[in-house]
Amino acid sequence: MPATPLLDDDAIEAIITGGAAQVARPLASFVDRVRAEGEAAPPHPSPALARLLAEGGAAVADGDAETVLLPHDDGTRQRHNGADAGAHPNTIAHLPATGDAVAARRRGMPGSRRRHLVARVAGAGLAAKLALGTGAAAAGVFGAGMLPGPVGRVARDAIQAVTPIQFPAVDHPVERRGGDDGPDAGNSGADGADGADQHGEHVSPDATGESDGQPGVDGPQVAETAPGADERPDDTPAATGTSTSSTVPPSAPGRPSNPGAPADPGPPPSTPSTTPAPPTTHKADGDTATTTIP
């Protein structure tokens, strides 16, 4: 009796599918033992796989595309050189970059990675944010409407004094007074052109006398017949009117019109930085720098 049974295709199929003939019993036992190797418990997943299993499609978008082989949709098979997957017509070189796929990836990624980054930055202390040098801290602190103008200026000065961050020069309306005869000349903050948050910073040319040669805001005219006409000083212009208490000092920095009045100190000189200033982002309409966190 032959030690090795005759194995034709039918016998082999019978062995493989589990219907082995008696003569091929040892082989059937071998087959059963091989298959038992595939009945163990699922292995422990790697961290990357565990994340995929936990997050599903949300984690897929963070992964790299793979080169994989797919069968034909019509079920046919095609021979190919197995060593060169790229030559196979069914090879998918990368995940399809269609609009639907991209949108699906974005939807499938509920910003987990993006949110993580934003949360890390948002949760970081102010010092950490400043250390980023991105201006994100400045944007967060000096965001529109968060701080009034004067407070914001003081805060900006403080930041510049202790950090390498340099904010663009503030275009103080006061400093433009010398030659500004533009549309806003003479307008007070109540006009709204300078914004309510800059109240007090702007002194009109009328008050300083630059517009009409007479210091002081032109108030209502005092009639000659008004009481107290005899006590009024002779240089009180009836036409222009002058506040009896001229308390609005001219605000040219360091040049008080009234020698006794305290000068507007103006912005303190910047502390020289010992480290290179990071690039700042300038905005055309203000002094706040914003940076989009990718």
Add this chain to the structure above:
Amino acid sequence: MARRDRFDGDFDEVLAGARAGSPQAFERIFTALSPVVMGYLRLQGAAEPEDLTSEVFVAVLRNVGSFHGDEAGFRSWVFTIAHRRLLDERRRSYRKPTPAPLSESIDTPAPDDVERSVENLMGAAEVRALCARLSPDQRDVLLMRLLGRLTVDEVATALGRTPGAVKALQRRGLRAISRLIEREGVPL
């Protein structure tokens, strides 16, 4: 005995969920196929079958959105990825499965009790040793057919061979196993 359908008839639903990114569907795919994939990699002599299995399923789950087909095609696809990862690992490590002589691990059975002898002696280590004694091509074909439950045509596609070559390799592989069992003292 291992089932060819490891999804209990729910494959289409599972695949739809996986393509939509459902974590439950991902888990279902991993649970259903990771044991056979790991068994395949272990019997192929992979150095780290668990780690390699994870790599396989990371690739599967990341690309499942691009798969279209039935359960048999999906299994074929998964085993194709597994086989390629195995080849990559071998290229990285330049290692081959070290065959262990059967005589060192098998007690000589009683000559008149073949079946019990084979069942008693054919433990996991012996099976791995037998598989290691096959040629790589024979081992690839037999394990894909036995563990992956792939058809001849599916194995041919996965390995880049003709169906005729696959049949020849499986025949030679089973004959080699029979000779080894006989030679090492397990009479048929």
